[in-house]
Amino acid sequence: MKNxxxxxxxxxxxxxxxxxxxxxxxxxDFFIITKSAIRDxxxxxxxxxxxxxxxxxxxxxxxxxVDKDISEVNRLFEMNKQVVExxxxxxxxxxxxxxxxxxxxxxxxxHTSDSHMGLDxxxxxxxxxxxIVESNVKRLDISFFGGEPFLYYKNIVxxxxxxxxxxxxxxxxxxxxxxxxxxxxxxxxxxxEILFYVHPRFQITLDGxxxxxxxxxxxxxxxxxxxxxxxxxxxxxxxxxxVILRINYTSKNLYSLYExxxxxxxxxxxxxxxxxxxxxxxxxxxxxxxxxxxxxEVSHAFYQNGFKNVRRISLNGVMNSCYGDRINTxxxxxxxxxxxxxxxxxxxxxxxxxxxxxxDIIWEESYQHRLSLKFKNKSCQVCRIAPICGGGCxxxxxxxxxxxxxxxxxxxxxxxxxxxxILERFKSYLIATQK
Numbered sequence: 001m002k003n004x005x006x007x008x009x010x011x012x013x014x015x016x017x018x019x020x021x022x023x024x025x026x027x028x029d030f031f032i033i034t035k036s037a038i039r040d041x042x043x044x045x046x047x048x049x050x051x052x053x054x055x056x057x058x059x060x061x062x063x064x065x066v067d068k069d070i071s072e073v074n075r076l077f078e079m080n081k082q083v084v085e086x087x088x089x090x091x092x093x094x095x096x097x098x099x100x101x102x103x104x105x106x107x108x109x110x111h112t113s114d115s116h117m118g119l120d121x122x123x124x125x126x127x128x129x130x131x132i133v134e135s136n137v138k139r140l141d142i143s144f145f146g147g148e149p150f151l152y153y154k155n156i157v158x159x160x161x162x163x164x165x166x167x168x169x170x171x172x173x174x175x176x177x178x179x180x181x182x183x184x185x186x187x188x189x190x191x192x193e194i195l196f197y198v199h200p201r202f203q204i205t206l207d208g209x210x211x212x213x214x215x216x217x218x219x220x221x222x223x224x225x226x227x228x229x230x231x232x233x234x235x236x237x238x239x240x241x242x243v244i245l246r247i248n249y250t251s252k253n254l255y256s257l258y259e260x261x262x263x264x265x266x267x268x269x270x271x272x273x274x275x276x277x278x279x280x281x282x283x284x285x286x287x288x289x290x291x292x293x294x295x296x297e298v299s300h301a302f303y304q305n306g307f308k309n310v311r312r313i314s315l316n317g318v319m320n321s322c323y324g325d326r327i328n329t330x331x332x333x334x335x336x337x338x339x340x341x342x343x344x345x346x347x348x349x350x351x352x353x354x355x356x357x358x359x360d361i362i363w364e365e366s367y368q369h370r371l372s373l374k375f376k377n378k379s380c381q382v383c384r385i386a387p388i389c390g391g392g393c394x395x396x397x398x399x400x401x402x403x404x405x406x407x408x409x410x411x412x413x414x415x416x417x418x419x420x421x422i423l424e425r426f427k428s429y430l431i432a433t434q435k
Contacts, residue, residue: 005065007043009072012384014419015039023064024422026387027076030062031426073381080318080374080391084326089139090132091329094125096156097147098334098346102182102217102225104207116152117334125332126163127359133167137328140168143178145331145342150185158193165197179203183229184219191239202236203244203278204229209259230263237271246278249298254291257298265305272306279312292420308431313424317388325374325394330361338363340370341395366398373397379409385418388425 010027021039023032034042034055041047045065049056059065066072097116132140142164144157161177168175175198183204194200206229207216214224236243249257257279267275279299295312302310323329324340330353331339333346338353338361352370353363375381375391383389392410400408411417 004068005045005049005060006068007045008064008066009382010384010387011064012419012422013039013042014422022422022426024426025062025064026385026422027072028063029388030064031429032058032062032064076318076387077375079387080321083318083321084371084374086326087135087328088137089141089328090135090137091141091143091323091326092129092132093143093145093323093329093331093342094160095146095331095333095346096144096149097152099151100146100148100182101151101184101219102148104217115147115334117156121332121334121336121355122156122159124336124355124357124359125160128332128355128361129160129164130167131359133171133173137173139174139176140164141176141178143180145180147334148182148185149179150181150190153185153190158190161194161197176201182217182225183232184225186232186235188235191235191241195239199241201242201244203246204233205246205248206260207248208253209256210263212253212256234267234271237267237274240274242274242276244276244278246280248280248282249295250282251291254294254298258301261301261305267306269306272308275307276309276311277302277307279310292416311428313421315388315390315421317390321390322393325371325390327371340367343395370394370398378407379413383409385421388421
C-alpha cells in the first residue's frame with residue numbers, strides 16, 4: 001500500500017488530565033491535546049485514519065505521522081547540516097579580558113590578573129570584522145564576554161562597537177551587541193556611549209537572595225554586590241535594554257529565590273516585559289537530585305508576579321543550535337587565541353585556532369574534529385526530543401572521547417525529566433499565544 005504512515009520517533013504522549021493527553025512532535029514542534037481514550041491506538045495509523053480522519057490528516061501535516069520508508073534520523077542530520085553550515089550570519093564573541101572584579105566560588109574560569117586586549121589584537125579584530133562584513137553576511141552578532149568585559153572597557157569595547165557599527169552601516173548588515181556581565185561596572189556614561197551606536201542586550205547574574213548573593217558574589221574589597229547590580233539592572237531597563245536575569249540556584253539557596261521576587265515585584269510592567277528570568281542550577285550542584293517540584297513553584301511565583309518570560313530549561317535545538325556547533329562563529333580571546341566554546345577556561349593549550357596578523361582565523365585540527373561529532377552520540381539518535389535538544393553538546397563529546405563515557409544524555413535518559421522539558425515548552429507556547 002502506497003504512502004503508508006508510521007508513528008514518528010519524535011512523538012511524545014504525556015497524560016495531563018484523567019481524560020486528556022498532550023501529544024508533542026519535537027521535529028515539527030507541534031502540540032495537540034487528544035482524548036486519553038485513544039492513547040493506545042495512536043500508533044495504529046490505519047485505525048486513526050478510519051475512525052478519526054481529521055486527526056489523521058493533522059498528524060500527517062505536522063509530522064506526527066510520516067511515510068513508512070522515511071529515515072527520520074537522516075532527515076534530522078540533513079537539517080542540522082544546513083543550519084550548521086549557514087553563512088548568512090556570523091556570531092563573534094570577544095573577551096576584552098580574563099580578569100574579573102568578583103570572586104565567585106563556582107566560576108570555571110582561571111582569572112588572569114591584568115590581562116587585557118592590546119592594540120595589536122584590537123587591530124586584528126578590526127580586520128576580522130571587515131572581512132566578515134565583506135563576506136555578504138546579513139547579520140553580525142557581537143557579544144562581549146570574559147572575565148568581566150566592563151573591567152577593561154575603555155579603548156576596547158566602545159572602539160569595537162564604533163568600528164563594527166560603521167562597517168555594518170556601509171554594507172547594510174544588521175548589527176546586534178550582547179554583554180555577559182556581572183553588572184557591577186555598568187555606568188550611565190558607558191551605557192550612553194554604547195547606545196549612541198547600537199541598542200545592546202545584557203545577561204546579568206544573581207546568586208540567590210541578597211544575603212545568599214553577597215556571600216557568593218562579593219567584590220574584591222569584600223563588599224557585597226546585590227544592591228549595586230539591581231541598581232544597574234534598573235538603569236538598563238530605563239533605557240529599554242533587554243536583560244536576561246540569570247539566577248543561579250543550588251539545593252541550599254533555592255528557596256531564597258522568593259526573596260528576589262520580593263525585591264523586584266514592584267518593577268513597572270514595562271520593565272518586566274524586558275526581562276527574561278533564567279533559572280539555572282549551578283553546575284557543581286548538579287550531582288544533587290534536582291528538586292523539580294520546588295523549582296517549578298519558584299518559576300510559577302515569578303510568573304504570578306508579572307514576569308511572563310521565565311526559563312528554567314535552556315535548549316537550543318537543531319534550528320537554533322549552539323554557537324559552538326556552527327561554522328560562522330568564533331570566540332576571540334584578549335590575546336588573539338580562538339575558541340568555539342565559552343563554557344570552559346580559555347587556556348592557550350585548549351585553543352582551536354588563532355587570529356593572524358591579517359585578521360584571518362587560522363583553525364587547528366581540533367576544530368574540524370568538533371564539527372564531525374554532532375549526532376554521533378547513540379543516545380541522541382534514538383531520543384524523542386533530539387530535534388529540540390540538538391544532539392548534545394559538542395564540547396562534552398570532545399571531552400568524553402578521551403574517557404569510557406562516550407554515550408551520554410544531557411538529561412540522564414530520565415523520562416520524567418524529558419516529559420518536564422516538553423511540558424515547560426508547552427507552557428511557554430501557551431504564554432506566547434496569549435500575548
